[in-house]
Amino acid sequence: MEKIIITGAGLAGSLLAIMMAKRGFEVAVYERRPDMRKVDISAGRSINLALSDRGIAALQKVGLDEVILSKAIPMFGRLIHPISGELDLQPYSGRSNDYINSISRGELNKILLNAAESYPNLQLRFNVRCEGMDLETGTVRFVDELTHQHFSETADVTLAADGANSAIRNEMYHHAPKLRFTFSQNYLKHGYKELYIPPNKNGGFRMDQNALHIWPRKSYMLIALPNTDGSFTATLFMAFDGEDSFEKLDNPEAITSFFEKEFPDVIPHIPDLVENFQNHPASALATIKCYPWQVNGKALLIGDAAHAVVPFYGQGMNCAFEDCLILDKLIEELGPDWNLVLNTYQMMRKADTDAIGELAEENYYEMRDHVANPVYQKKKDLDLILEQNFENFDSKYSMVTFREDLPYSVAMRKGRAQDKLLTEICQQVNNIHSLDLHAVLEQVIQLHLKG
């Protein structure tokens, strides 16, 4: 039987392990960190993610979609918090069955690890760090973080799901001239800091739990996603230095007065704001792209190892899960001829992960800025009305998020062209309710037929 090494037992690694084990391969999974089911490695921080249709489709393939969705909280739209004035709910879609789901990263990962462990042909080892591999022979080098012993293992193929700092990608990077390994990492000027909003006294939610809360403030923004225990995880996105930056918020008075001025409605929800702020690090955000992803049919980068994206489209995990689903389908179709499978995979998939990388960077500007802009708002309303009235219309956001049948690159191309057209239409009318919706839809259909 073919043997597969998977580096990383994070979200992509554990889902991929299940898929490979289901196919009957001998699967060995190595994870650098301790087993999160036994050791609390999140250090008390609760991190949540938005699970949507592409991710769900991949979980469905291994029969885990229902159990996981039962642990998630539906979010039907963005709830915008202006500095003063009323909250404004911007639904994600004009259709009530299209929504995203707030899920705890830890809980999701534990469900996947438990499912993986149920396969007798799958071995999970924790506290083992991958140190690189021989890309010719397929021998992978490891070190046991507890005993400090080095060892190596050889498989038919190694699937590297070891994240944005992938050791296997670093191996390819160190052989760059030979592999002509094109690589880029682009750090944003902005970073993020997580803040904790506890449940209220009765264990309930302090704000609407069925929305993704946003406080857009142009050069920075705060967001919050609900957790099942009644808490929210809030995240402040802001420049590291310069005017309005983390650097400037270096004392209790500055932090307090910044929140009082910019996010007054949040202050009562974060009882220990200053401590919370000072104890949590400001972390960097980068987009990583590279190519090729596979070498000699022996190693493949997958998930964040191949294409880390910034979090502003809520697609990092969904994209990584979709990677797994596509790879699994190709193995089904082509059999384990690894060079053929991995080559086909990377050629099929590269344009799509480039697209979501670009969309995610773009959405940062949209989220912190345009959501407050009137023409943008009119166009967004038109998107909703069209979705409410026509089954065959999807906004760009819906194509990216809810249409798992459309590759990201197609969603990006169609979505951009459509946004341009609808924005032009909105600029020409005072009230979008005066528009002939059938005529607008016809223009959209013609646009997509052309291109």
Next chain:
Amino acid sequence: MEKIIITGAGLAGSLLAIMMAKRGFEVAVYERRPDMRKVDISAGRSINLALSDRGIAALQKVGLDEVILSKAIPMFGRLIHPISGELDLQPYSGRSNDYINSISRGELNKILLNAAESYPNLQLRFNVRCEGMDLETGTVRFVDELTHQHFSETADVTLAADGANSAIRNEMYHHAPKLRFTFSQNYLKHGYKELYIPPNKNGGFRMDQNALHIWPRKSYMLIALPNTDGSFTATLFMAFDGEDSFEKLDNPEAITSFFEKEFPDVIPHIPDLVENFQNHPASALATIKCYPWQVNGKALLIGDAAHAVVPFYGQGMNCAFEDCLILDKLIEELGPDWNLVLNTYQMMRKADTDAIGELAEENYYEMRDHVANPVYQKKKDLDLILEQNFENFDSKYSMVTFREDLPYSVAMRKGRAQDKLLTEICQQVNNIHSLDLHAVLEQVIQLHLKG
């Protein structure tokens, strides 16, 4: 006295060492390779480069311009070799004092090393590889390649001129999240292979020695630069794989028939073509960009370590020399407050090295393709006529190559706008000699005044 470590004694490293020694700093230079003045490390391959005004200005600063130019061969233009028909000389400029100079990389490097060694406050050590550094303390780690002994050394500042595979850049790369180290390496699909054209029987040149020879063939191209001994170094640029690629030229018949068909006039000049072709490797070409270049006032990337470019504008060395000149001037103006000097340097210089990186990639397509295009040719002729008639007109090529007073980014911006205007003018007339040159010049001047 301030102590400076320079990693790399290549072209940039040795010029920079001279500049720093002249300022009286204590300078320690470490080079991975053996001393090229004692050991022939080029393995018989003669490599030459095009030295032009930006590089010459930097050499002038240390009084070495004249001795070095005396070893160079002026090249006044591109001599185009079509498959059949007459050779076509395309001058680099309409002014006879603007030309580029073919110089041996090895000979140039040796002159710089000899000059460096004459300073008592400068130490040169060969066969010592840099393994990285502590970016907080400034301690640099080395290994002696002969004794395999590891040692470290601390200086006030380390200037990393250790080339496209810089160990100091790798150190920054490994601390990427903390430094928010944005980095990209972009490999071209095409690589290059060098071929040797020996002198003729009398020790003379087989072709015109005062030109850069080009055989443009759209999807690939051959070029040749003269050496002082009567030989030429030819370079074939071609895709690694696919149709018309190095991969396809894997046997004597394929090589011979390819050259017979594509470069028939070269065949008599390369007596041992097949051996020549098979013994020389096909090497990769990449553009490398990164930022920041400096950390904590302790380390600075300079030359190829900071910004490797593809060779198609003949500016890699000239740009690296200009880096040294600009840094040296900033030290003169600001004194050795390293954090201030290095920060000012990187902020001033980044846009310019990005510009030459972009221009060099762009020029690849121009050299192998457009040089054979009629509108391009007409525009090129108009450039020449304008340069011949007006002292205050420079083509884009001239601005990049001969105007060391214009930063690369300005040359790119002005040059592109001007090329667009002149191309439009050429498309509208059958014969450029019917144009009112003063009116054309006036349009160009107005264009530059606007932007």
